[in-house]
Amino acid sequence: MSVLVDSDILIEVSRGRDEDITTRWIVLSQADDPVLYSPVSEAELWAGVRSREYQELTDLLNGLVCVSIDKAIGRRAGEYIKRYGKSHNVDLPDALIASAAVQHEARLWTRNRKHYPMKELAFY
Secondary structure, three states: OOOOOOOHHHHHHHHHHHHHHHHHHHHHOOOOOEEEEEEHHHHHHHOOOOOHHHHHHHHHHHOOOOOOOOOHHHHHHHHHOOOOOOOHHHHHHHHHHHHHHOOOEEEEOOOOOHOOOOOOOEEE
């Protein structure tokens, strides 16, 4: 099963400060299944990138597969916000990332599991 990596994990991977995440990243990158990420994460990463990190971020993302956000993902994300927005403070970026993981039958790797209360979502 593929893994869709959340923005927080990609930040930690690029900075290399968390040994556990780095170790898991190496194992994941050697697996047969592609490592996925969402265009939502791409936007979040580029919004916060430091100028000295541009090339490193470019190289990191070039080694991954960016999944598309389509009509089905948008609809499911809207349903997630409707269902979990008030009770769990689920916002649009997290709803889109969760929906993309479910749609692509991927496990989500995140440090922020409380942002993802969706029962059909599997975690890495």
